Amino acid sequence: MTRLLLPLEHDPRPAELHAEDALLHALKRLPRRVQQVFLLNRLDQQGFAAIAERLDLPLISIERHMNQALQTARAPGDALASIAGQWYVRLQSPQVTASERIDFRRWLDADPEHLRAFHETELRWRSLLAPARQLGHDGWYRQGRAALSLGGCSIAVGLGVAALVALGLLT
Structure with a gap:
């Protein structure tokens, strides 16, 4: 009787590809606007101020969206990783x-674990x-407000039609 050396569900892809798949899946679960802000910064290398102006959003929203995107990888x-991520994003803001x-430097020097967490955050950012x-x-994120998902529009249209039916205006 022969035995299989590998289980049937064995995936020959390296663990690195599984990690990238997991990160992609986590990024896809983010709200569309968060994805857009993240991609404008990460792929197009636009600064927070340029993104805020382009999307007509306050800088604090850009920071919040960037932090949300970075936190998907932790x-x-x-x-500690959450705090390090918040510092990482804040230090990129033109409003810092x-x-x-100085507070960041004190936090970093307070404990060797803080430095380790911040270094890991930089590695997460690269990953x-x-x-x-x-x-x-496909560049969808460069399209301004049109880049928002149609799912929200479909829901709004559906609710509008339901309201008209309920009011008896559409029969």
Whole structure:
């Protein structure tokens, strides 16, 4: 009787590709606007101020969206990684103050784990490049407000039709 050396469900792809697939899946689950802000920054290398102006959003929204995108790559429940990610995004903002930079330096120097977490955040940021290229391969994110998903529009149209039917205007 012969035995199989590999289980039937064995996937020959390296673990690195599985990690990229997981990151891509996590990015796809983000709201469309968050994806758009992330891709404009990551792929087109636009700064926060340029993205804010292009999409007519406040800078704080851009920071929040970028933080949300970066957090997709961290382990759930890792509070230190979350804080490091927030610092990483804040330091890229044109609104960061000298006082905040000093606070960051104090935080970084307070514990060797902080430096490790920040370094891992930088590595996470780099790991998002390949999935970002896949997500934005067709350039949809460059289309301004039209880039928002049609799912929300479909829901709005459906609710509008339902309201008209309920009011008896459409029979």
